[in-house]
Amino acid sequence: MDHERAYEGLTTAARAAYLDRIGVADPGAPSAGGLARLQRAHLRTVPFENLSIHLGEPVVLEPAALVAKVVDRRRGGFCYELNGAFAELLRSLGYRVSLLAARVFQGERPGPPFDHLALRVDLDEPWLADVGFGRFSELPLRLDGRGEQADPQGVFTVRPYGEHGELDVLMDGEPQYRLDQRPYRLADFGPTCWWQTSSPQSHFTRSTTCSLPTPEGGRTTLSGTRLIRTAPDGGRAEEQLTDAAALSAYREHFGIALDRLPSPPSV
Incomplete structure (x- = not known):
């Protein structure tokens, strides 16, 4: 405060x-x-x-x-x-x-x-x-x-x-x-933010996500090491990445430079 x-x-x-x-x-x-x-x-x-x-x-x-x-x-x-x-x-x-x-x-x-x-x-x-x-x-x-x-x-x-x-x-x-x-x-x-970031019942603690809309109206999402591309018409394509490729994807698609992959905490 x-x-x-x-x-x-x-x-x-x-x-x-x-x-x-x-x-x-x-x-x-x-x-x-x-x-x-x-x-x-x-x-x-x-x-x-x-x-x-x-x-x-x-x-x-x-x-x-x-x-x-x-x-x-x-x-x-x-x-x-x-x-x-x-x-x-x-x-x-x-x-x-x-x-x-x-x-x-x-x-x-x-x-x-x-x-x-x-x-x-x-x-x-x-x-x-x-x-x-x-x-x-x-x-x-x-x-x-x-x-x-x-x-x-x-x-x-x-x-x-x-x-x-x-x-x-x-x-x-x-x-x-x-x-x-x-x-x-x-x-x-x-208090609710604390719960969202710490409770095993929160979906935020269960998996990682990083997502941006595309200029065309779709979305690009990295969930764990799955790269998901959603088209404006609802079409969806998924690609399973290696750890190294996932780190590169954070930089390429989201401008986020990480030295290690995020991993779900032990809860």
């Missing part, structure tokens, strides 16, 4: 380095179009990955640590890390950002609170921004919109749930997560 209070946001140099990391030369003033460009650029350059868990690295939920991991260490992360870092970039550019907690659906039922971190960005209307959910919307979604929202990744719908202002977010008719619209602090996600 003391570290978080002492953090004063991105410096001008840190903001420039972050923008260079995601390949955005001129973000412009805060706008819906600017937010969309930033989200798309972030998704295409910063991988969704859980490698720290399998490399014995701590996941530190402090803004400076999250930004340093993405920018200085040229790594990615999962929802708390990616959206936590992205929130800092957006705030440094003048966007009004709130951290929202979500419950990820497992079939027809949502999981526990704080299972996911997403972002609310307030412009002329509120937007849902999310660079930390893996395959999800490529562009921000209107939080107040109740009709279908077309996106390169599918058709999304945001619909109210219950009596407490929650929102269900659906992709192609399938519920993805349930949003609590109250704003939270980054530290509020700490």
Whole structure:
């Protein structure tokens, strides 16, 4: 908590380095179009990955640590890390950002609170921004919109749930997560983040994943030593790699330089 209070946001140099990391030369003033460009650029350059868990690295939920991991260490992360870092970039550019907690659906039922971190960005209307959910919307979604929202990744719908202002977010008719619209602090996600990174029941501790969308609309994923390429039409090709080839694949496809392969911890 003391570290978080002492953090004063991105410096001008840190903001420039972050923008260079995601390949955005001129973000412009805060706008819906600017937010969309930033989200798309972030998704295409910063991988969704859980490698720290399998490399014995701590996941530190402090803004400076999250930004340093993405920018200085040229790594990615999962929802708390990616959206936590992205929130800092957006705030440094003048966007009004709130951290929202979500419950990820497992079939027809949502999981526990704080299972996911997403972002609310307030412009002329509120937007849902999310660079930390893996395959999800490529562009921000209107939080107040109740009709279908077309996106390169599918058709999304945001619909109210219950009596407490929650929102269900659906992709192609399938519920993805349930949003609590109250704003939270980054530290509020700490207990669930600890569980996700340490519990033998967490899917993050059971296997490694590293994934990025392709410019054509598919995805490239390295799971263990399996390289998986998914085409925009849903076609899928898998290739089993040697350890040496997997290390090369981390560099080639995700820009991540490792000196050893991550391996699931003994739990």
